[in-house]
Amino acid sequence: MMSEEKSALTQTERTFGRRQIQAGHALMMLIxxxxxHPIGEVWAAVTDPDRLxxxxxxxxxxxxxxxxxxxxxxTRGDILRCDPPRMLTLSVQRPGGHSAELELHLTAEDSRTRIDLKYASVRKGFVLIDAASGEWAAGPGWExxxxxxxxxxxxxNPEEPLGIIGWRTFEGEQLGLYQARNAEWEKVKADWDHEHEATPGPS
Structure with missing residues (x-):
């Protein structure tokens, strides 16, 4: 039987791309x-203030x-696009001045909903854990x-909303999952960097 951690790692697809956002040409991660759950329920959960x-x-x-x-x-920003119940796009300004863009795309699949979460930033290293800053890593964080x-x-319902806690409060299985997800993002990022590294010019 698959372990809970293994199941949590394999239920998510992780990729990278590029996207033009207000802050410039950005690296984009896609989860x-x-x-x-039906698309209407998921849309309400990500847009209704009382539910959020x-x-x-x-x-x-x-x-x-x-x-x-x-x-x-x-965290603050602008609501750039809102097309119920399929598309929500936000600019994201983190405390400390980090600018990014978040897009949620929902697709109905029978009684399920596929979520494609795109997060793009011009800041280097935003996807992975930075032990020095202690900030949420975008890869495992958005998972x-x-x-x-x-x-x-x-x-x-959690004891505390996700936006109130930080990953440094994690321990045990929760911390292990956070670190395991970060390791998966490290692999995907290394593969993407290798595929898109600059081709050497003529000597």
Whole structure:
């Protein structure tokens, strides 16, 4: 029987690409996962402030296309696109000045929903753990967001919303999963870098 950690690692597809965002030409990571809930329920969970409050943190602001939002941890940005129930695109400004863009694309698959989460940033090293900064690594960090979304849809509410806690509070199996996911992202990033390394010019 597959272990819980192995199952958690294999349920997610991880890839990279490039994307033009407001801050410039950015590296983009893509997480794809299927969630066993209808698309309407998933869309409500990622856009309704009352629901987001329970597992991420309550967004405040002018919550409509063209409006702005801010989360309790100080993350803020613009709502660039909102096409219910399939597409949500946000600019993301982290405390400390890091600029990025997040896009959620939902696709109905019978009674399930496929989520393609795209996160692009011009900041180097944003995907992987940086022990010096202690910030969430975007790769494993956004996977934990999808975990929290799934748990919420399954009726399991966390003791503290994900946006309030930091990965340094993890221990035991949770910390092991965070580190294992980071290792998977390291492999994918190394493969992508190798495939896209600059071709040497003529000597």
């Amino acid at each position: 794809s996962r299927a969630i066993p 409050e329970q597992y991420v943190g309550r967004p405040e602001g002018d919550l409509r296309r063209g409006g702005t939002y801010e989360l309790p941890d100080g 934990f967001f999808l975990d929290s979304l799934s748990d919420f849809l399954n009726g399991e």
